[in-house]
Amino acid sequence: MPPVETTVVLTATIPANLPANQKVVGNLQLDPALGAQTQLQVPQAESWVIEDLYVSANQGIDCIIEIKKNLRDSIARSAPINSLLISNPSRPRIKPVMLARGDILTVEVQNLAAGGASATTITAYLKLVRFVR
Amino acid sequence: MGIGSNLKEMAVPALGAWVYPTVKDWVNRFVGGTGLPLGGVDLGALAVAVGAAYGMDRTRGNTRAFLAGLGIGAIAEIVRGFASPSVLLGGSKPVQSAPIPAGPEAEAQAYIASLG
Numbered sequence: 001m002p003p004v005e006t007t008v009v010l011t012a013t014i015p016a017n018l019p020a021n022q023k024v025v026g027n028l029q030l031d032p033a034l035g036a037q038t039q040l041q042v043p044q045a046e047s048w049v050i051e052d053l054y055v056s057a058n059q060g061i062d063c064i065i066e067i068k069k070n071l072r073d074s075i076a077r078s079a080p081i082n083s084l085l086i087s088n089p090s091r092p093r094i095k096p097v098m099l100a101r102g103d104i105l106t107v108e109v110q111n112l113a114a115g116g117a118s119a120t121t122i123t124a125y126l127k128l129v130r131f132v133r
Numbered sequence: 134m135g136i137g138s139n140l141k142e143m144a145v146p147a148l149g150a151w152v153y154p155t156v157k158d159w160v161n162r163f164v165g166g167t168g169l170p171l172g173g174v175d176l177g178a179l180a181v182a183v184g185a186a187y188g189m190d191r192t193r194g195n196t197r198a199f200l201a202g203l204g205i206g207a208i209a210e211i212v213r214g215f216a217s218p219s220v221l222l223g224g225s226k227p228v229q230s231a232p233i234p235a236g237p238e239a240e241a242q243a244y245i246a247s248l249g
Contacts, residue, residue, distance in 0.1 A: 003240070003244065045237065046237055047237035047238045047240065047241035048241070049241050049244055049245055051248065096248050097245075098238075098242060098245055100238050100241075101237070101238070129241075129244060131237035131238075131240040131241045131244070132237060133236060133237050
C-alpha cells in the first residue's frame, strides 16, 4: 500500500497569566471523527514519519513545540511557531522523525511569552506520512 | 622410504577423505538434495564408511590407504551432520532463511533517508 499523507491538527491552550516558558500538553487530532487526543498510538500494522510542522496564521502567543515518543523521549523540537508560517517557503523545518508500530506520540507546547488576561489557544499542523502494511 | 614415499602415503588417504564430502557437495549443487538422513545420520556417508571398511579387508597398498581415507571422510561427514543438521541436508551450503519482507518500518526509514 502506498504511503498515506495525513495532517494532524495540534492545538494547545495556554492558560491565562501563565508565566513564560511553561509547558502544556498539546491535543492531537488525526481525524475529526476521532476527536482531539493528548496521545496517538501508532497502529501495529503502521509506521509513521512526521515530516513537517507548520502554522497557517500567526498565533497569539509564540511557542516551541516538542514532539515526544513513548511519553519520555524528545524526538524533535520546532523553531518558534510564528516563524513556521506555511506561506514562508524558507521556514525552518523539523528533523523528520519516525514512529514505529506501537509507539505513542505526544506533544508539549512551551510558551515563549506569558499568557494574557484570557486563555489563548494555538493551532499548528503536523504533516504525517503513514506507512501501512 | 624417502620423503616422497611418505608424502604419497599421506596423500592417498587424504584423497580418499576428500572424495565423499566433495562429491556430495557437487551432487547437492547440481542435482539438489541428496541427503537421505535418518535420525540425523547421513545414510550415504554411513554406506560409504561401511563399504570402505569392507574394502579395506580385501585390499592392500594404495587402494587400502585410499579406502581408509574415504572411510574417515565419511565418518567425519556423519559427525558434521550431527553438529549441524542443515549441513547434512544441504551439503556445505547453509539452509537459507526466507527473506524478511520489507515492512512499514523499513519503508519509513527509506522515506526519511530519501528526504535527505
